[in-house]
Amino acid sequence: MPGYGVMHNLMNKLEIKNLYKIFGKDGLRAYELIRNGVSLDEVRGCLDAFPAVVDASFDVKEGEIFVVMGLSGSGKSSLVRCMNRLYEPTAGSISIDGVDLTRLSQKELRRLRLEKISMVFQHFALFPHYSVLENTGWGLEVKGVDKAAIKTKALEALEMVGLSGWEDKYPHQLSGGMQQRVGLARALATDTNILLMDEAFSALDPLIRNEMQQQLVMLQGDLQKTVVFITHDLNEAMYLGDRIAIMKDGHIEQIGTAEDILRNPATEYVAAFIEQVDRSRVLTAGSIMSEPVAVLPIWEGPSAALRTMRERQVSALHLVGPKQYLLGVVYADEVISAVRTGESELEPLVHPEVPAVGQSTPIADLLVSSAEYMLPLPVVEEGKLVGVVPRVALLMALGERVNASNGNGDGDVSAGVSNPARERELQTVGVSSASSAK
Amino acid sequence: MVLVAVVTGIVTWLLVVFRVPVGDWVESIVNWLTASAGWLFDFIRVIVNWMTGSLERVLIWPPSYVMAGVFGIVGWRARGLGFGALSFVGFVLIQSMRLWNDAMSTLSLVVVAAFVAVIVGVPLGILAANSEITSRIFRPVLDFMQTLPVFVYLIPAIIFFGIGKVPGVFATVIFAMPPAVRLTELGLRQVDQEVVEAAEAFGAPKFKILRKVQLPLAMPTLMAGVNQVIMLALSMVVTAGIVGAGGLGAVVYRGVTRLDVGLGFEGGLAVVILAIFLDRLTGALSGRKDGQKSTAT
Ligand SMILES: Nc1ncnc2c1ncn2[C@@H]1O[C@H](COP(=O)(O)OP(=O)(O)O)[C@@H](O)[C@H]1O
Ligand SMILES: [Mg+2]
Numbered sequence: 001m002p003g004y005g006v007m008h009n010l011m012n013k014l015e016i017k018n019l020y021k022i023f024g025k026d027g028l029r030a031y032e033l034i035r036n037g038v039s040l041d042e043v044r045g046c047l048d049a050f051p052a053v054v055d056a057s058f059d060v061k062e063g064e065i066f067v068v069m070g071l072s073g074s075g076k077s078s079l080v081r082c083m084n085r086l087y088e089p090t091a092g093s094i095s096i097d098g099v100d101l102t103r104l105s106q107k108e109l110r111r112l113r114l115e116k117i118s119m120v121f122q123h124f125a126l127f128p129h130y131s132v133l134e135n136t137g138w139g140l141e142v143k144g145v146d147k148a149a150i151k152t153k154a155l156e157a158l159e160m161v162g163l164s165g166w167e168d169k170y171p172h173q174l175s176g177g178m179q180q181r182v183g184l185a186r187a188l189a190t191d192t193n194i195l196l197m198d199e200a201f202s203a204l205d206p207l208i209r210n211e212m213q214q215q216l217v218m219l220q221g222d223l224q225k226t227v228v229f230i231t232h233d234l235n236e237a238m239y240l241g242d243r244i245a246i247m248k249d250g251h252i253e254q255i256g257t258a259e260d261i262l263r264n265p266a267t268e269y270v271a272a273f274i275e276q277v278d279r280s281r282v283l284t285a286g287s288i289m290s291e292p293v294a295v296l297p298i299w300e301g302p303s304a305a306l307r308t309m310r311e312r313q314v315s316a317l318h319l320v321g322p323k324q325y326l327l328g329v330v331y332a333d334e335v336i337s338a339v340r341t342g343e344s345e346l347e348p349l350v351h352p353e354v355p356a357v358g359q360s361t362p363i364a365d366l367l368v369s370s371a372e373y374m375l376p377l378p379v380v381e382e383g384k385l386v387g388v389v390p391r392v393a394l395l396m397a398l399g400e401r402v403n404a405s406n407g408n409g410d411g412d413v414s415a416g417v418s419n420p421a422r423e424r425e426l427q428t429v430g431v432s433s434a435s436s437a438k
Numbered sequence: 439m440v441l442v443a444v445v446t447g448i449v450t451w452l453l454v455v456f457r458v459p460v461g462d463w464v465e466s467i468v469n470w471l472t473a474s475a476g477w478l479f480d481f482i483r484v485i486v487n488w489m490t491g492s493l494e495r496v497l498i499w500p501p502s503y504v505m506a507g508v509f510g511i512v513g514w515r516a517r518g519l520g521f522g523a524l525s526f527v528g529f530v531l532i533q534s535m536r537l538w539n540d541a542m543s544t545l546s547l548v549v550v551a552a553f554v555a556v557i558v559g560v561p562l563g564i565l566a567a568n569s570e571i572t573s574r575i576f577r578p579v580l581d582f583m584q585t586l587p588v589f590v591y592l593i594p595a596i597i598f599f600g601i602g603k604v605p606g607v608f609a610t611v612i613f614a615m616p617p618a619v620r621l622t623e624l625g626l627r628q629v630d631q632e633v634v635e636a637a638e639a640f641g642a643p644k645f646k647i648l649r650k651v652q653l654p655l656a657m658p659t660l661m662a663g664v665n666q667v668i669m670l671a672l673s674m675v676v677t678a679g680i681v682g683a684g685g686l687g688a689v690v691y692r693g694v695t696r697l698d699v700g701l702g703f704e705g706g707l708a709v710v711i712l713a714i715f716l717d718r719l720t721g722a723l724s725g726r727k728d729g730q731k732s733t734a735t
Contacts, residue, residue, distance in 0.1 A: 110642070142642045190640065
């Protein structure tokens with residue numbers, strides 16, 4: 001029950017402008033040179049300077065999960081550490097709610113860290129000599145809150161991450177996943193609006209990682225935090241990110257939604273990168289659906305239905321009521337016998353059970369129903385039929401090979417099959433559609 | 439021709455005339471110090487004498503067997519019954535060699551010197567851990583302190599403080615302090631950077647991070663430093679005895695100068711007993727810290 005309005009997430013919570021972080025004692029000189037067009041390699045070569053973040057600019061909107069993605073060494077950690085000034089930026093500005101961090105005194109900065117921005121670390125960074133409860137309460141301890149209040153608040157935060165009952169344990173007694181939950185609870189306990197997460201799930205096993213990702217999405221939905229999430233895993237980026245910034249060599253190469261990036265990679269680098277993404281989890285029914293054609297209003301009769309089927313060369317039809325409300329499906333054989341017996345109403349023939357999917361359903365979850373259903377899968381939003389996903393669109397989306405030069409190539413299915421896992425998936429589809437055809 | 443003459447001239451000058459008068463400089467520094475900072479040395483002498491004196495009086499005040507019992511109990515609490523019993527036997531042996539008062543005198547000297555070394559050394563180590571420049575300046579100075587032959591700074595120590603316990607403590611502090619600095623620095627640098635960042639990311643001020651996170655996590659290494667300080671301090675006992683600090687050092691020194699093998703050996707054995715006792719005791723402190731919560735709220 002967050003006290004936020006539903007739709008004012010167009011506000012910029014965080015604004016990063018022309019941010020540079022250059023390590024080494026010639027950092028400032030290197031900055032001048034880079035500004036004047038000297039290449040990074042040259043700068044690295046002749047000065048004691050390691051450019052880690054170069055001219056990064058972006059906004060993070062209130063209540064959004066903003067993901068920064070890039071390979072190891074691309075400057076993600078440096079970038080995120082500049083955002084709470086754990087690292088002193090070389091140049092540029094970072095504004096939180098309109099206040100420029102780079103101008104704050106140390107004291108003001110500490111206050112801001114306490115009140116506005118907290119952080120979750122890759123290797124959890126728990127205090128080994130503190131209990132789970134004490135770890136969670138660290139921010140409050142720093143704030144000078146009294147012990148009883150710390151305990152209440154910390155227990156609350158631990159409950160949010162599902163760790164009730166573990167408060168008296170020590171970090172080394174917990175599994176990795178649980179330790180990171182403590183890390184998350186520690187960040188939640190201070191009630192800051194912004195959460196920085198530096199590869200927070202990268203050190204976890206894949207299964208635990210999935211679980212944590214889901215939990216983060218759920219928590220974010222409840223609490224409406226603004227999250228900056230760092231990862232080197234594109235699948236994770238695509239799953240979590242409302243928007244994603246792709247980083248390479250300190251530069252931000254592209255910023256956009258998962259779909260923007262998948263469909264229109266801005267550079268070759270991004271294109272090469274997204275080759276590895278598991279598209280079936282990123283693309284949604286909504287993004288590949290098309291206009292339904294095998295559809296008929298319920299008030300038409302059986303003979304109209306038969307005619308439509310013949311015209312559209314299908315053996316079933318979706319029936320809709322007023323305002324496109326999806327009512328169900330009718331099958332050719334039953335319609336034919338109804339026409340023979342002179343039935344004038346379609347209503348008795350409607351089978352209401354249809355495998356309807358939502359717009360946001362990832363296409364991975366469509367495979368089985370698509371294989372078992374003779375019509376394109378209906379996409380339904382609030383009961384209304386908004387589109388359908390034909391099987392071929394599904395297979396094409398899975399197999400589509402994105403290429404920077406020719407944009408989103410619409411290559412055929414077999415050409416797009418590049419990795420063994422995907423091949424297996426398609427075979428399963430083939431088998432089950434064959435079996436359901438009978 | 440001219441060139442040859444010039445070179446020969448320079449070489450001759452270097453060999454015959456040129457001399458860096460380091461000794462003169464040190465001497466004038468020492469003279470200047472005695473003249474202008476005499477009050478400071480007097481003050482230090484009074485303080486150190488008072489510290490060693492009072493500690494010694496406390497240690498000798500109970501009957502020796504009672505005190506041996508106390509040491510036994512301390513050993514037992516720290517490391518277990520076996521070590522406690524052994525400690526008791528060791529101290530009883532010291533008493534039976536009639537070296538009790540000397541041993542307690544030495545113990546008080548060692549404890550005070552180690553205490554001063556730690557009190558001075560740990561903050562220096564903290565400084566070094568936080569600043570690359572300080573660390574780089576300290577390193578050769580610490581090497582210097584440890585490798586300079588002890589007698590070299592015993593002489594100015596005697597000039598400053600006169601004969602007695604104080605120059606002994608002074609020399610011991612100089613010699614024993616480096617590990618306190620080094621291992622404090624090492625311990626602090628070893629603390630996981632991400633953990634320190636985590637503390638910082640929640641707005642904690644530097645001092646709080648030091649006290650609540652860095653020092654507790656550096657504690658095992660720091661205690662290993664304390665242990666080394668004490669061991670080095672003990673190794674200075676005989677030297678201290680030579681400059682009139684008394685105690686077991688004087689006993690051993692007497693044994694050596696009079697060629698009294700028995701006396702020398704007895705004194706040496708008492709030193710070894712003290713060494714083992716203190717070593718295991720401080721070892722236990724450093725070993726015990728890491729598994730448990732220490733200074734957590
Ligand atoms: N403290 C530092 N001093 C010098 N160079 C650094 C420092 N931290 C990071 N770098 C360099 O900056 C670059 C980016 O590092 P980082 O931000 O950690 O990347 P990422 O988190 O994407 O792996 C790397 O080349 C790294 O070597
Ligand atoms: Mg990193």
